[in-house]
Amino acid sequence: MAHVFSFWESRAFYDSFMARSHDRLAAAQSGTFRHIQSKLFDYRFDVKTGFEPRFADTDLVRVAHCRVHPHRAEHFALMQEKVWNPAMAGSPGMVRGLFGEAPGHEFLVLSMWQSAAEHGKYRAERVERLSLRAQTEADVAALTGDVVELEASWTV
Template sequence: MLVKWIRCTVVDRRGFERGQRAWAGLLGEPGFRGQGGGWSRRRPDVAHVFAFWESRAFYDSFMARAHERLAAAQSGTYKDIEVRLFDHRFDVKTGFEPRFAEADVARVAHCTVHEERVEHFALMQQRVWNPAMAGSPGMLGGVFAEAPGHEFLVLSLWQAAAERGKYRAERLERLALRAETETDVAALSGDVVRLDAAWTV
């Protein structure tokens, strides 16, 4: 499965939200699995969108045919767009499906990992982070995905911000020590996204 992460700074919020509805046109596209997104809780002008495709071939076909027509509805409403593609490596909590209806919040972590630590990082995600997240109340599921250049995306969906809040602070510090995260990771950025049901396709 291919995971697409789009992050952009929005200059016309109302126009962007209106244009976001045009992406309903993705329904019925061969290989399309689902899409959702919303606004950053830290920076109200930043929007995140997450899209899922069966494979790179289906995605490339869509980009060559229908993408420009759908994207035109949001033309001029944003600046500084960043688009990144990742290959699904494994689920965070088994049986992940790109369904956003039950989720209020998404947590996204983007990591660049030292080359010699890549396998250790992935192993710690499976053995330390995944069980901790999977056992947290309100955590619905997620994906661990990889891009060339030792880049990783960890995306998790949560029922409510309050539930994700319980998972934080001292517990995260303990887990990071166990997983040797500081040794593995060269750069880390992340965000908490308040999902907008109207953006779900």
């Protein structure tokens, strides 16, 4: 499995790419994959510090795709900002991240870490405690995610 993240300077640049170049590039990649899923998330806020799509100082990305109950969407976003964000920011190995939103009460939390070992220090009982405090179980209808070890030769 491969995860491909792309970051656009603006919606206008994204729309221009989709209108002018996407179909040609997609046709050239035909047959190189079995299944693809694509989602476009709008940036809402940073996790820890000003987000930059640089990967040279990170070895690992944690991505969480959350489908949230419609009546809990604003609570979920508020808890990300007030509970989860400060906790991740306080973890020494966490470099930066972002919180994004897509239509249909879907959210993406992307956090970049120096290493798997640093990310591992954050997880265990701390996540359970934070989840209870943020009432995550009441907010989230479905959660998928992955821990992605970065391949430096794939970054552009």
